[in-house]
Ligand code: HEC
Ligand code: HEC
Ligand code: HEC
């Protein structure tokens with residue numbers, strides 16, 4: 001197994017937010033079976049970031065309060081670039097009985113019955129063509145909350161951090177001695193220019 005790198009905490013001050021982050025962050029890394037906690041705060045998103053209207057009003061806050069773990073719904077299968085979205089069957093493990101008469105859950109049950117994938121509206125999107133993968137980050141012990149914010153507090157998911165910007169990728173790489181050469185993230189970069 002690869003040695004876990006320690007990701008340094010940005011000088012942020014021990015504000016209440018940082019404290020909350022500390023605990024949430026460490027429990028999330030333990031869930032991933034990591035011995036070494038690695039965290040750094042990705043800056044918030046300065047642009048407006050309204051939550052998109054989702055086909056079903058799923059609340060992370062409500063569901064995570066039951067003690068569900070991220071990996072119940074989001075796994076990182078080979079080759080490791082993407083995290084999955086949960087199969088509707090996952091939701092129906094509870095909702096076959098829980099709140100089954102509510103209109104939102106009827107809609108959920110219809111997706112399940114017709115075996116349709118729920119068309120969740122995407123929140124975080126890296127510019128196509130940029131080499132991005134979750135895998136090396138999870139292996140380095142970066143917690144989900146570092147890049148996606150306080151998911152446990154979110155009634156609706158929105159793009160609360162600037163993790164998809166080049167400045168943020170680079171800044172964190174610099175702080176953690178990860179690679180910063182252009183071709184780390186731009187495979188078409190060679191000899192000082194983009195080669196298409
Ligand atoms: C019971 C299932 C469930 C659990 C547990 C869960 N999620 Fe989710 N997650 C979803 C669903 C459904 C969506 C799509 C709807 C939405 O964006 O709210 C989603 C969307 C997301 C997104 C937005 C992805 C994008 O770019 O569109 C992120 C980030 C995320 N989850 C992170 C987490 C983290 C971190 C945890 C653990 C702290 C977690 N989730 C736990 C079901 C779950
Ligand atoms: C180093 C930052 C970082 C970490 C750590 C991270 N994510 Fe992400 N996540 C991203 C970025 C960037 C995207 C957008 C990727 C894209 O465009 O496909 C994303 C996208 C997603 C998506 C949408 C599907 C996809 O892969 O594009 C989900 C769901 C998600 N993340 C959940 C999680 C969960 C759960 C964890 C912890 C196990 C986690 N992420 C850890 C940065 C991160
Ligand atoms: C571990 C059990 C469990 C799982 C798994 C689960 N839920 Fe829930 N969900 C609940 C409970 C409990 C409530 C609260 C019911 C209430 O308030 O009456 C709830 C509430 C909801 C509500 C609000 C219902 C309303 O209109 O008041 C929605 C929508 C919802 N869940 C969608 C989902 C989706 C989508 C998934 C899968 C991604 C999912 N749930 C997975 C247990 C679960």
Ligand code: HEC
Nearest residue numbers: 040131132136140142163164168169172173176178184185
């Ligand atoms: C919170 C800190 C953090 C953020 C934000 C971050 N990274 Fe990373 N990244 C790392 C760390 C740590 C590694 C692992 C370094 C190692 O194992 O050598 C890594 C590794 C990688 C690798 C693998 C490099 C290699 O070949 O070894 C790629 C590609 C990458 N990151 C791209 C991105 C992109 C693109 C973004 C922005 C969308 C991003 N990263 C955001 C910390 C971060």
Ligand code: HEC
Nearest residue numbers: 126127130164165166169170173179180181182184185186
């Ligand atoms: C750690 C990952 C990372 C590294 C290293 C990196 N970039 Fe980027 N770059 C990104 C991301 C992510 C975007 C998309 C930003 C956005 O959508 O706002 C981007 C966007 C760009 C763009 C504009 C979009 C395009 O593709 O047309 C240029 C030009 C660019 N980068 C050049 C460079 C150069 C030159 C270097 C080396 C000095 C470099 N990048 C190093 C992640 C990286």
